[in-house]
Amino acid sequence: MQPYRIAVFASGSGSNFQAIVDQVQKGKLDVSIELLVCDRPQAFVVERATEAKVPVFAFRPKEYESREEYESLILKELQDREIDLIVMAGYMRIITNVLIVPYYGRMINIHPSLLPSFPGVKAIEQAVAYGVKQTGVTVHFVDGGLDSGPIIAQRSVEIHEHETADSLAERIHAAEHVLLPHVIRSLREGRVSIDGRRVSIRL
Ligand code: GRF
Numbered sequence: 001m002q003p004y005r006i007a008v009f010a011s012g013s014g015s016n017f018q019a020i021v022d023q024v025q026k027g028k029l030d031v032s033i034e035l036l037v038c039d040r041p042q043a044f045v046v047e048r049a050t051e052a053k054v055p056v057f058a059f060r061p062k063e064y065e066s067r068e069e070y071e072s073l074i075l076k077e078l079q080d081r082e083i084d085l086i087v088m089a090g091y092m093r094i095i096t097n098v099l100i101v102p103y104y105g106r107m108i109n110i111h112p113s114l115l116p117s118f119p120g121v122k123a124i125e126q127a128v129a130y131g132v133k134q135t136g137v138t139v140h141f142v143d144g145g146l147d148s149g150p151i152i153a154q155r156s157v158e159i160h161e162h163e164t165a166d167s168l169a170e171r172i173h174a175a176e177h178v179l180l181p182h183v184i185r186s187l188r189e190g191r192v193s194i195d196g197r198r199v200s201i202r203l
Pocket of ligand 1: 012015016017
């Protein structure tokens, strides 16, 4: 099979980035992680990438006039590396058409709720506060809206009585670390098809 080159975008701890690295290192995910894009140069994910010998493009948004300006630099990095798939894993920024247009259908995001419930920030806290009994994890294609693109895969996570956002977050993250590599593998193997909003994964 041809190499499959991915870029991961993240802003924080990077446990999902690490889950991908671990699967690759164990030989369970046949992709090449070509780049980490990070908008917070001090984030722990940058250390993880350095440890894993993944090149990092880190930047400070405040140093640019507009989103489009720094996204154009990111786009150049992606094109130079012939990236096949962008994986947004905790990248806490709105993105623009500079990236969406060239990568539509080749850019995915992981979100810690069962979308369309609880989009946006603090999805885990939102679910606890609302009192739902089930929440979960969604991986979806990225479009121009807030966590609104076509859904590729979801896993549910039960919310226990007396649950706190912290205790729930642990189980949500565990589910993410399984689901995200699973979806990347399915895309890599060409088993994902998209028809408008409806996405299917062939076994
Ligand atoms: C995850 O919960 C992901 O769903 C959300 O941001 C969090 C990132 O966590 N978009 P990590 O940095 O991968 O540990």
